[in-house]
Amino acid sequence: MSARPWRGTLLFVGAAAAMTAAGMAKFAPVMQDTTAPATAGTTSNGSVDGTTDHGTTNNGSTASGSDPASTDNGSSTTSDTVTIVGSVERNRYGSVQVSVTFVGSQITDVQTLQVPDRERESVRINENAAPALAQEVLAAQSSHIDTVSGATYTSESYAASVQSAIDQHG
Amino acid sequence: MGIPMSVDVRDDGPTTPDLVDRAFAVLRAADRRFSRYDPASEVSRYARDEVRPADLSDDLREVLAVAGKAWEDSGGAFSVRRPDGTLDTDGVVKGWAAQRAADVLWAGGLQRFCLNAGGDVVVRGEPEPGRGWHVGIRDPNDPQLFLAVLELRGGAVATSGTYERGAHVWDGRTGEPATGLVSASVVASDLATADVLATSVLALGDEGVDWAGRHGATAVIAVGADGRIRADRAGAALLGTTR
Numbered sequence: 493m494s495a496r497p498w499r500g501t502l503l504f505v506g507a508a509a510a511m512t513a514a515g516m517a518k519f520a521p522v523m524q525d526t527t528a529p530a531t532a533g534t535t536s537n538g539s540v541d542g543t544t545d546h547g548t549t550n551n552g553s554t555a556s557g558s559d560p561a562s563t564d565n566g567s568s569t570t571s572d573t574v575t576i577v578g579s580v581e582r583n584r585y586g587s588v589q590v591s592v593t594f595v596g597s598q599i600t601d602v603q604t605l606q607v608p609d610r611e612r613e614s615v616r617i618n619e620n621a622a623p624a625l626a627q628e629v630l631a632a633q634s635s636h637i638d639t640v641s642g643a644t645y646t647s648e649s650y651a652a653s654v655q656s657a658i659d660q661h662g
Numbered sequence: 663m664g665i666p667m668s669v670d671v672r673d674d675g676p677t678t679p680d681l682v683d684r685a686f687a688v689l690r691a692a693d694r695r696f697s698r699y700d701p702a703s704e705v706s707r708y709a710r711d712e713v714r715p716a717d718l719s720d721d722l723r724e725v726l727a728v729a730g731k732a733w734e735d736s737g738g739a740f741s742v743r744r745p746d747g748t749l750d751t752d753g754v755v756k757g758w759a760a761q762r763a764a765d766v767l768w769a770g771g772l773q774r775f776c777l778n779a780g781g782d783v784v785v786r787g788e789p790e791p792g793r794g795w796h797v798g799i800r801d802p803n804d805p806q807l808f809l810a811v812l813e814l815r816g817g818a819v820a821t822s823g824t825y826e827r828g829a830h831v832w833d834g835r836t837g838e839p840a841t842g843l844v845s846a847s848v849v850a851s852d853l854a855t856a857d858v859l860a861t862s863v864l865a866l867g868d869e870g871v872d873w874a875g876r877h878g879a880t881a882v883i884a885v886g887a888d889g890r891i892r893a894d895r896a897g898a899a900l901l902g903t904t905r
Contacts, residue, residue, distance in 0.1 A: 637796045639785075
């Protein structure tokens with residue numbers, strides 16, 4: 493694949509709410525070779541940590557620097573964390589679906605995401621699923637995550653720990 | 663404090679940096695127009711009744727229309743009027759502006775990109791041939807864990823939650839903070855819709871999970887204050903079931 497992906501991050505900096513004043517842009521255009529994952533890591537450092545990579549301006553570094561510890565820990569830890577959502581398993585009681593989160597090769601979390609087929613009713617599900625089922629799912633699936641949706645109106649730590657990990661993973 | 667906005671473009675082309683520039687300019691313009699912290703912003707002037715309805719910009723008019731529709735659809739649970747009566751369009755603007763930014767990329771010919779505006783996501787196309795974008799839904803109880811992973815080739819995901827800013831979403835029907843759910847993620851065809859629906863679901867509580875499906879959501883995944891997951895039609899987007 494000869495695509496040359498482009499990644500950039502804009503960090504809005506202002507008071508504590510969405511779309512606040514004084515947005516500062518920092519761009520990190522990258523000619524990225526997909527066979528060189530290290531490039532992605534550099535990019536995410538530049539976009540998230542507000543350090544000197546790419547010679548970009550980041551007047552928001554005081555704000556993003558307010559939470560730097562979780563940032564660095566987060567990115568290294570999270571880059572090993574993968575959640576895999578398995579295929580729908582059917583049994584006599586209905587359909588069961590699980591997601592499994594790993595740190596490295598260690599299962600750290602199992603969630604049940606049962607979805608009723610073609611029904612529009614919401615369901616309430618216990619958080620813990622059968623570990624055996626999770627293992628089955630693990631065997632069948634592999635995955636990585638491109639981006640994260642979360643309630644992150646103001647969270648620098650989120651941006652730092654998760655998004656950078658995603659970028660590096662990318 | 664700030665809102666991280668990132669764009670990941672997989673198209674190969676010389677126009678990409680310029681398009682991304684223009685997309686970010688859309689976000690900055692929205693930031694200026696809708697800032698509650700800038701007394702000179704249009705939304706601030708409007709809140710002080712200094713802008714006649716006839717003089718409203720198209721942008722503000724559109725945002726207020728989106729808010730009005732959400733208010734009606736949700737039976738008043740979603741409201742841009744805070745309990746104290748002040749105007750707060752933040753619940754509409756972020757998703758609306760980010761979708762517009764994505765539209766700039768799309769209109770410019772980009773077909774494979776992912777835009778993430780502070781945890782709200784728009785995707786188009788495929789990051790790699792043969793697979794859609796993998797969008798992790800953050801676990802509200804742990805920023806390093808994911809509740810689910812969705813695979814999408816087009817559309818938007820927005821998440822509203824109490825875990826980052828406390829109970830900042832209120833139920834417009836009662837004026838009380840919404841506390842039944844700690845997070846709500848909504849998948850929809852566009853981010854303006856997904857964002858408003860996610861906030862509405864949080865405001866509505868449990869009943870909002872089904873409600874959103876009737877108002878434009880293609881999937882809903884929410885977590886209650888009791889830690890349990892509520893899901894509605896999440897199957898189509900859940901990674902592993904789309905193949």
